[in-house]
Amino acid sequence: MDTNALRSFVRAAELGQFQHAADELGVTQQAVSKRIASLERELEVRLFTRTARGVELTLDGQAFLPHAQSIVVGVERAITAVRPGSRALRIDVLGLRSAQAVVLHDYWRSHPETNLDVVTLRVNDPRVAVAAIEAGDIDASFRTVTDPAALPPGLQMIHAFDTPLELLVGPRHPLAAARRLTPPQLRKHRIWVPGIAPRSEWADFYDQLATAFDLRIDAAGPHFGDEVLLDTLAESSDVATLVGARDRYMWPTNHDLRRIPVVDPTLAYPLSLILPSANPHPELRGIIAHLGTLPRLPDTAWLPSWATTPQRDDDTENARGPRPRPRS
Template identity: 40%
Template sequence: MELDLGAIRAFLAVADDRHFGAAADRLGLTQQATSKRIAKLEASLGTTLFHRSPTGTDLTDDGAAFLADARALIALADQAVRSVRRPDRPLRVDVLGTRLSPTELIRAFHEAHPGVEIDIVTSRGLRTGQPALLSGSVDVAFARVAGPLDPAIAHQPAYLEPHHMLAGRRHPLAGRRRVRMAELAEWVAWMPGNEPGSEWADYYADLRREFGLTIHTAGPHFGLDHLLDELAASRDRFTFGGERMRVPWHAGIVQVPIVDPTPLYPWSMLWHRRNRHPALPLLAEHITAGLHRFDPASQWLPPAEPVR
């Protein structure tokens, strides 16, 4: 029996995203083509890999049993490809989102080292970034390290990002030069992009518990522009944004630093320990040189954060 690597990649995408449509978007395929690949794989294996429902997709027992071997098979195939790839290929960097601060870190690195070619890609955080590092489809990923990693993945602190409050101009705190953390407990933080189980959702859950915040995550996330429009029309809602996050200009929005203490979002740089791309040491050195240390007297991190 010969297994189709394209079908296995489709299986892994659906297993990670738990949704055929989302997996198809990530693979650059139609949902129908993705379903056909999964059906072909299931026919080859003689079993059903997924339970399908209108709200999503879950692995069957056979699918869960096949998952680790499928990852290993794709990792081996990608390693074989890497062994013959040219050494001067671009450095592929997963920045999670192009408006987020890791993009600014890489932009600054590119300005300091203009001869390094860089390809920017985005993902859904650790749940897709770690498999991408293991497979070799990316060289570097930026994410919060919120738990144990595969032993093959190395990481180092990259940026402790101070938080700001983003709110409409009619919000009672909008006219402040700074906002104290305790004051935010009176208002509602609206964060529809906090995907359950993600490392950033876990961070804001810790923040909520520590400071008695009210954080609402309900409602579809239609993107940052729509979120800002909604906040501009609200008198009592705000959201959190990073200091170096690229927030599009909006006439109805203000951005106010948070103090006493300032919450920090801990970005880390991750890479595969066996990755020998020549730009990796340069990037690691650049990131280390710009890192500011944690000040517990004026800043906050979750109690168990490894960069404390």
């Protein structure tokens, strides 16, 4: 099986567009299309369907993707084995529009010499990311194991940064005209967060948030993607959601969505970075130092209970400086 075809398939699946995959791989879109067509003929299945926004995996494509990713990673590791130190720093983020990706992009813009590969494992259970670090498939992951005692020996989890939350609503929502909101003002309003996955760190986060402030967090229904969520908010007079202040969202201008800060206390989502305790990738130190320059939370802030646990070793603490303690 052609490894170039597999690599093209994997990147197209992760990025959602043949052109983006081609740009990353340094080939033409036509070359990516031909490689994937050849792969489909060999497998005798369709791997993609075309949409207005690019391409989406078929059910066969979804079944094939994790195996193809394993093969591509294995090939890259084999190459690295004979070219020590040549592989880019590979960091897992929850999504390419997430706060973690935004922060990494800001760092790379200031340090374009950094050989950086930002990947999305597309898994909800942080233990899968932990296993990928242990296997050497990735160098670090912006995930949180909410019970640090469950972290395997040989790995460490350090505090990365805290991202304040904002309420995202459409123009017909009762809170749409507010310039800022307090948690009590969110009570009885439907906050829709579809697709909260069991065992995920955000499931724990939203459970604690709902309990602390008596909020109505609605996780009903599958998550059909950010576009569907944004379309729903634009049309609704009673649905809202929570987003991170650094998360990057794009919507048509006629949606007229509003991002409203939540204050007194500021609701914040804590983000951690999991990496090896010994011999981490040398490029990580610069990124960890950059995380220490990010703005701190205000004095009145709320974070979940697991964010109060010390999560870094002495070397990392020295690289970043002191961490602000959560307030609740």
